[in-house]
Amino acid sequence: MWATIEQIFPYAIAFTIPLLITALGALFSERSGVVNIGLDGLMIVGSFIGALVVSQLQEAFPDPGVPKVVLLLIGLAAAAIASALFSLLHAFASINLSANQIISGTAINMIAGALTIFLARNMTGSGNIRVKNGFATFDVPILSKIPVIGELFFTRTYLTTWIVLGILIFSIILLYKTPFGLRLRSCGEHPHAAEAAGIRVQSMRYVGVMISGAFSGLGGAIILLTYSGEFTGNVAGLGFLALASLIFGQWKPIGILLATLFFGFATTVANVSQVIPSLAVFPPVLLKIFPYVVTLIALVIFSKSSNAPKAVGEPFDSGKR
Amino acid sequence: MxxxxxxxxxxxxxxxxxxxxxxxxxxNPIEGYMYLLQGALKNPERIGNMLATATPLILTGLSVAFAFRTGLFNIGAAGQMLFGGFCATAIGLSLDLPRPLLLTVMVVAGFIGGALWAFIPGLLKARYNVHEVVSTIMMNWVAYWTIYYVVPGYFKGASLETESRQLPPEAMLHQQWLTDLFQGSYLNLGFFIAVLAVIIVAFIINKTTLGYELKAVGFNRHSAEYAGIAVKRSIVMSMLISGGLAGLAGVAQYTGNASSIQIGVLPTQGFDGIAVALLGINAPLGVFLSALFFGLLYSGRGFMNAMTExxxxxxxxxxxxxxxxxxxxxxxxxxxxxxxxxxxxxxxxxx
Structure with a gap:
């Protein structure tokens, strides 16, 4: 049993991290008052730009003199910027035009899914873009020698895991310990009071949506550069799973961390169940649908005491009080 | 405007x-659009195929539009379509009945399957106020994995692992006179089911008390409640009908346009239904027209791709x-x- 846990742990973490960063981005958007159902599309854009930039860079700098990690980090940054820009489409529609945010988000998903494949096909013919090398796993020095914990948390880790955890801590501080965080959250709870206090609600919402875009882009690019290695025009619906994690985690950073860890482990267990004897006793279909059914049950349990931002999804109209 | x-x-x-x-x-865009139009409309066969491509879109579009009228965003048409189509396929593969009876049972089973899949999100929304967008997405994945394991387990195809056995010809919606009329097209009875559904849904929405109540809930839930409309029952009812329509799309797709059910894919028509409904301003006739337009784009693109790259x-x-x-x-x-x-x-x- 212990050996099993040790085996699947790194895979589960690798699966959790892109989900975590995407859901964390959505937290900023929803806390500022804008529902972002376009996470999936924004992840696809990140995956596409990441693949494009990294594959081009790896071709341009094949000599080992240029450290590989630098190229990958440039790819991550490009993906985050591109998705942040792409999310402006959603911000414009839902903030300036008071459009239905769910429809606008759906349009984002559709445009991203179709447009990236269209462009990729024009470039490669097959519509897939391969990246030669992604991030390599490494053991954290010293810490990996700690018994039990070292084996689980500090061996075979990706650099991106530590980056995302850093962003998580930074986000918690930003949201709960700074004036900026308070302002952003007030726009999602009571935008009219926020406005009366001199906060520019629309600008804050733009910031929220763009952070969500940037983080989703990172999420998509991390999938590409850690475990997938190829842009294929979709992210297997992980954007929707990230949205579910946000709600499951009750719009709180630590809740989101736990929810995404749950999805990461549940999915990994389902994926490897056939090769691990102690898990093979369960019918695979039950393991596969387990995370989704649990989410539905959790939604029912949380329904009485939902911590959703009060004004989320409502267009802000300054004149309407 | x-x-x-x-x-x-x-x-x-x-x-x-x-x-x-x-x-x-x-x-060259002019050339592109020209071949796109030709690909969809050049001869009777292509026109027939265009209508057949539009058929599931009409039904998923109706499904999304119907729920929308009650203020519900049914993003789970894909899962409902898959499960409805699966129910119909399962009946077609296991029952041995005279053709008219068999087809009727299949269509009813498809409707019930889709309705059942939408019933759960509807109930969760009505009773616990769980947002239907999230619950229907979850139901999509439950449908995806259920089909993924049940089809190979019980209805495995002879050669391919990724799809069910082929339906026997008498359990399919094909009709020889239709195929002859459209010179070999795969247009089938599904199209008439879709047209019938458009008429029935238009009637329900515009002419019945049920439709009036559902719309009232969609306009303003609280005032509808105040006026004595059973809001919770309306929500469940709306999701049931919406899911049933998506289930019919599955029947049209898997037992009409195709002859078996594939595993490992959520039908794209489910998500396109959102687009169809939106463009058709959630009105039955609008849905019908916009589904035809999307059908034209989808069925013409292959020819365009072949001629222009x-x-x-x-x-x-x-x-x-x-x-x-x-x-x-x-x-x-x-x-x-x-x-x-x-x-x-x-x-x-x-x-």
């Missing part, structure tokens, strides 16, 4: 954006851009209002 006109403007803008995109990627995904891109323009149609309306008031001001000055 009328909503229908907004949709037409969104279509025009979407087609223009598509043309720019073709130009931008080094293709424009990637077939241009059709999906155009549809997506149209939806964005439809979602932001308020921008067009604002421009229109501005122009109108300026014209009025000019007129005044002239006087």
């Amino acid at each position: 009328k909503n229908g006109i907004k949709s037409l403007i969104a279509v025009a803008l979407g087609l223009m954006a598509g043309a720019l995109l073709m130009l931008f990627t080094g293709h 424009i990637p077939p995904e241009i059709a999906d891109t155009i549809i997506a851009i149209i939806i964005y323009f439809a979602a932001t149609s308020i921008l067009i309306e604002r421009l229109y209002q501005k122009m109108k008031s300026r014209r009025a001001a000019n007129k005044k000055r002239e006087e």
